[in-house]
Amino acid sequence: MIAKNIASAFALSILIPAQVMAQCASDGGTGTGDDYATMVLGGEGGGKWNVTNYLKESTASGAFQFTYGTLQDLGYITKDSRKVGRDMYEPGEWTGDVNWTGLDGVTSRVGFLNNQKAQIAALQRFTQRNLESINADYSSTVNGIPVTPGGVGYASHFLGAGGFKQWRSCGYQPSCLPAEAIANNKSYNPQTMNDMLMGRMAEGAGVDPSCINIDNYEGEIPTVILMPWLMS
Known part of the structure; x- marks a missing residue:
């Protein structure tokens, strides 16, 4: 249901150094933003x-x-x-x-x-906005995890761009997590939230959000109208 086929890439116009970009499938590589x-x-x-x-x-x-x-x-x-x-x-x-x-x-x-x-489309806009605001150093690592567009995008999807920058400000430590994020997510404490976010940084390291192909997804599905003989 999620993807019909992986064809051409949909560019987000995110300024990311080429050397850290996974090459999209449409450009001859194996990376896909649909991942x-x-x-x-x-x-x-x-x-x-x-x-x-x-x-x-x-x-x-x-x-x-x-x-x-x-x-x-x-x-x-x-x-x-x-x-x-x-x-x-x-x-x-x-x-x-x-x-x-x-x-x-x-x-x-x-x-x-x-x-x-x-x-x-909303995911593309949100991710692009976050990555442009964060302006991460994609040549760096944190706790041995490379800083990549996919990892930053996935972690900032949870924290927002401002929250991510606050978290980054003291080296991605629990003490720098926004109080609002802790208050609004009662299933986490600062340490478990920090662990979760570092997990997102690691999981997102191998995928490229700029490769998403919007044509791989369905538009709104029309409401099914049942004929009288099909209605109970």
Whole structure:
């Protein structure tokens, strides 16, 4: 369901030194950015495209668990839409003064949840924005793990660009993790969160987010209308 075939690469225009880039399959190499998308899909959405936060503790939505605020920042919801209330920490549609812009054909939360191509486009925008803001030194290592676009992208998907830079500021130590990240993820303490993030840096080291091919993914699947003789 995730990929039809791996063909040409979709460039993100991320300025990354060529020597640290895994060559995309379309350029004669073996690296694919679809591996990056699959990795984040497993780590964030548990392999599901239309999942929401089952604990009802956040507005996290879809394969890559984008929150209401992130969807605003990415341009899917207007900035003048109302702030999130507790009633929005539920599965299904968001109600009230929520104005969708129509970006990537998305006009509702359910439409976003059921649209692979739109979610991949959101992943591309979010990852590109984070990598450009972080501006990492891809010739460096941390705890023996190479610093790469895939690793930085995957860790910053959890922390955000600002949170990642704060974590980096004292050498990727638990003491520098943002207090907000700890407070919002009660299943972690600083040490276990640090271990998880270092694991993301290692897991992402071999994949290249700039190779994602958006054409490998499905758009919104039309609602199935049952004929009367098929309805119970």
